[in-house]
Amino acid sequence: MGSVVISLDAELGWGFHDLEDPPDDRVESGRRGWNVMLELLDEFDVPATWAVVGHLMLEDCDGRHADHPAPPGWFDRERGSWRDREDLRFAPDLVTDILRADADHEFASHSFSHVLFGGEETDHELADAELERAIEIADIWDQSIDSFVYPRNDVGHRDVLADHGLSAYRGKSPTRDGVRGVVDTTLRDQSMIVEPEVDEYGLVNVPASMFLFGFEGPARTVAESIWTDPMLELARQGIDDAVDADGVFHMWLHPNNLTSERDDRRMRAILAYLERRRAETDLTVETMADVARRVQGFAGTDVTERIDGQIPASGN
Numbered sequence: 001m002g003s004v005v006i007s008l009d010a011e012l013g014w015g016f017h018d019l020e021d022p023p024d025d026r027v028e029s030g031r032r033g034w035n036v037m038l039e040l041l042d043e044f045d046v047p048a049t050w051a052v053v054g055h056l057m058l059e060d061c062d063g064r065h066a067d068h069p070a071p072p073g074w075f076d077r078e079r080g081s082w083r084d085r086e087d088l089r090f091a092p093d094l095v096t097d098i099l100r101a102d103a104d105h106e107f108a109s110h111s112f113s114h115v116l117f118g119g120e121e122t123d124h125e126l127a128d129a130e131l132e133r134a135i136e137i138a139d140i141w142d143q144s145i146d147s148f149v150y151p152r153n154d155v156g157h158r159d160v161l162a163d164h165g166l167s168a169y170r171g172k173s174p175t176r177d178g179v180r181g182v183v184d185t186t187l188r189d190q191s192m193i194v195e196p197e198v199d200e201y202g203l204v205n206v207p208a209s210m211f212l213f214g215f216e217g218p219a220r221t222v223a224e225s226i227w228t229d230p231m232l233e234l235a236r237q238g239i240d241d242a243v244d245a246d247g248v249f250h251m252w253l254h255p256n257n258l259t260s261e262r263d264d265r266r267m268r269a270i271l272a273y274l275e276r277r278r279a280e281t282d283l284t285v286e287t288m289a290d291v292a293r294r295v296q297g298f299a300g301t302d303v304t305e306r307i308d309g310q311i312p313a314s315g316n
């Protein structure tokens, strides 16, 4: 049985707050894209994994977070240029919309404040605090967290995820993003099916197959003028691969990638194709948590053996 997974990094301003010069179009499209994606996913009855930045679920804050072990200056933008931009820092309204949607979405985590887990600047204490805080807030909302999407896909401190009882994370894609990925998959005929696997911490790595907005700007405009949308073509191919190979095809995006109606059309076309293939075949849609449950079920006692015996001393 093949399946398709869609995960979304839901972050609003938090995806950009540490950047010197945040891209305006993306920053300002977060709310719009969030609403469009919720509507489209409902329309096509596609449950997705929504990885939400925990801070968005707060009603307000002091802009300091003095008890959070982030590096000095980490929350500067909240107190500085975004002091009056509560729409970028908080979104209990939008998170409520995910939970109330008709589609049976998975509520997942994208950390508390979009700290990068893989770099040296994030030590164990900070990673732990990001998880702890995200889980605390989720708990207030009566939600638990099974899956984690690393900010900027910067995988690290997987032991912390396991310590907090999570079961899955989105691992790096074997396919390169953007134009080079298009070349690999179309010209070299590389499959976009991924193999979810239990790692040495007992977590299920559900690798990404494809970032849906890696082919933008002038190159996209030229490609679309002579051909069709290359990302739509790739997504269709990935969906077909899932059917043919009985494997998992995992697409991901940020709601803020939907900066214009052209982007909405891409998503609509992908979801319409998915709907068609679901109707014609036994293809299913799974969330990351669904995949984790299925894979852990298969792995059985293997998981326990790995947890007992093989945790590397250093971790990462």
Ligand SMILES: [Zn+2]
Residues within 6 Å of the ligand: 055, 060, 061, 062, 063, 064, 065, 075, 078
């Ligand atoms: Zn804050």
Ligand SMILES: [Zn+2]
Residues within 6 Å of the ligand: 009, 011, 015, 110, 114, 150, 151, 152
């Ligand atoms: Zn992010």
